[in-house]
Amino acid sequence: MTGSVNQQRESLGARLREIRFTSGLSGAALARLNEWHPSKVSKIEYGKILPSLDDIAAYCRDCDAPDQLADLTATRRNIDTAYLEWQKVLGTGTKRRQRTFIKSESEARILRGYEPVVIPGLLQTADYAAGILQKVIEFQQVPNDLDEGVSARIERQRVLYQRDHLFHFLIAEQALYTTVGDDQTMIGQMDRLLAVQGMPRVTLGIIPATAPFEMTTTAFVMFDTKVVFVEAITAELTITQPREIKVYHRTFDMLARQSVTGDAARTLIRRALAVRAEAAE
Secondary structure, three states: OOOOHHHHHHHHHHHHHHHHHHHOOOHHHHHHHHOOOOOHHHHHHOOOOOOOHHHHHHHHHHOOOHHHHHHHHHHHHHHOOOEEEHHHHOOOOOHHHHHHHHHHHHHOOEEEEEEOOOOOHHHOOHHHHHHHHHHHHHHHOOOOOHHHHHHHHHHHHHHHHOOOOEEEEEEEHHHHOOOOOOHHHHHHHHHHHHHHOOOOOEEEEEEOOOOOOOOOOOOEEEEOOOEEEEEOOOEEEEEOOHHHHHHHHHHHHHHHHHOEOHHHHHHHHHHHHHHHHHHHO
């Protein structure tokens, strides 16, 4: 869902047109069945107007495609929220963005996340989080609410202690070496990762730098099987289409198979910790 809203609307219209063609129902007949203006079908199918949820239900019912309803409904709901530019998301600073994640994380029973370059927000120390958010504020040129943003990010971490939640984090080995703040900040962050491994509902997997190439991907977080958040350079993408979510689950499973956990992961963390400790002397 990286295109404009207009492109998404046109794509949805094309899918509805395909469903109608497959059923053999003419546009005029569909309009008559639902007492629509004769031009409405054409406008929907060529992306001139956005169909309502009732319109989509009518297509699936009258074109004998009930199996398409859930996916099409998710597509329609996603159009208004799927692509949010960072300037809009962070317009008032970083705190609000952190607060919105509290709700999503508290409602999800199983959270899966992948980070290729940095440590996931739920596992960050306060100093590390400050280093990340400071860079975000500077790069995106948004209001400087660093202290409030860090506090909100740390508040998010309470969810790690909720008994009805499970967490599976995957990070690339590079994330252990990407410098955020200074060497002392990185030492504290490596210690935090070692401590996280002892948490009963948290699985931490590290993908070794020598793991074979499978496919190019970026950071993403999955909340159960309902939604995926993807952080792009200019915007945040919200994925809710079932068929797309399946692809992200398949991607996560592929990355998980490449990762190491337990003692093997601790070895990689301690190796990165030793590098920082030597540099700090």
